[in-house]
Amino acid sequence: MTLLDIQHISVQTMGKTILDGFSLKIEEGELHAIMGPNGAGKSTLAHVLAGHPDYEVTSGRIFFRGKDLLALEPSERSLAGLFLSFQYPVDIPGVSNEEFLEKVVQEKRKFLGKPPLSKEEFTTLLQEKMEKMQIASSFRKRGLNEGFSGGEKKKNELLQMALLCPELAILDETDSGLDVDAIRMSADYINECKSSCSLLLITHYARLLTLVQPTHVHIMLEGKVVRSGSLDLCAKIEESGYKLEAL
Numbered sequence: 001m002t003l004l005d006i007q008h009i010s011v012q013t014m015g016k017t018i019l020d021g022f023s024l025k026i027e028e029g030e031l032h033a034i035m036g037p038n039g040a041g042k043s044t045l046a047h048v049l050a051g052h053p054d055y056e057v058t059s060g061r062i063f064f065r066g067k068d069l070l071a072l073e074p075s076e077r078s079l080a081g082l083f084l085s086f087q088y089p090v091d092i093p094g095v096s097n098e099e100f101l102e103k104v105v106q107e108k109r110k111f112l113g114k115p116p117l118s119k120e121e122f123t124t125l126l127q128e129k130m131e132k133m134q135i136a137s138s139f140r141k142r143g144l145n146e147g148f149s150g151g152e153k154k155k156n157e158l159l160q161m162a163l164l165c166p167e168l169a170i171l172d173e174t175d176s177g178l179d180v181d182a183i184r185m186s187a188d189y190i191n192e193c194k195s196s197c198s199l200l201l202i203t204h205y206a207r208l209l210t211l212v213q214p215t216h217v218h219i220m221l222e223g224k225v226v227r228s229g230s231l232d233l234c235a236k237i238e239e240s241g242y243k244l245e246a247l
């Protein structure tokens, strides 16, 4: 089944065209990677999929599990099974990480018609996931992302993903800022998710991709996909950079 079908979208912000006829299709069970130079429009794509109001889709269509994605509110997209791990996760001082994560989990359960978890059940679930991701329990009570290092924020995004169990996860530079052990942990987690979730990874680095073995690799330049292939493409970029004629 086709999970995500992006059909030739163009996107503008502040009068500037950023995505320019971008197309991509992701089937269930696939793991796609997008690579591209700074400013190619990778994060813009992630934001458009999540429903960020700053970006106007001026043409093209996007279907998520057969539904018109652009007609859905960001919260509806999330409940329908779309997850975005931000390149730059936002701090929310005054809202504890645990409060935020509990709200997210209970809302999803409500949407699925499942009874809410008791406080104890939620705490047990949270602790189990945090231990697995090697996140110290002190992070439960801290303000969401407040004072977290870059790598800690990225791990916390994966914790959200683990609690939400999405159908399609978009991870925007999740590996940037992670130490080698954290990259390995993220790769192990992604590999574990592969059977139940499709993924779109945006990354600059071969290390994570070698560990998770994407089914498809795409190169994005100036707002569109210019090459698609396998992990070999990643090796070519390491060698020659983003020169189109070398890819």
Ligand code: ADP
Residues within 6 Å of the ligand: 013, 014, 018, 036, 037, 038, 039, 040, 041, 042, 043, 044, 045, 054
């Ligand atoms: P990437 O993630 O591939 O590095 P982005 O999608 O973040 O690139 O940005 C693509 C281009 O669009 C950049 O030139 C960036 O400055 C511009 N851009 C993105 N978002 C905005 C915005 N909200 N306002 C103005 N320019 C933006």
Ligand code: MG
Residues within 6 Å of the ligand: 042, 043, 044, 087
């Ligand atoms: Mg980006």
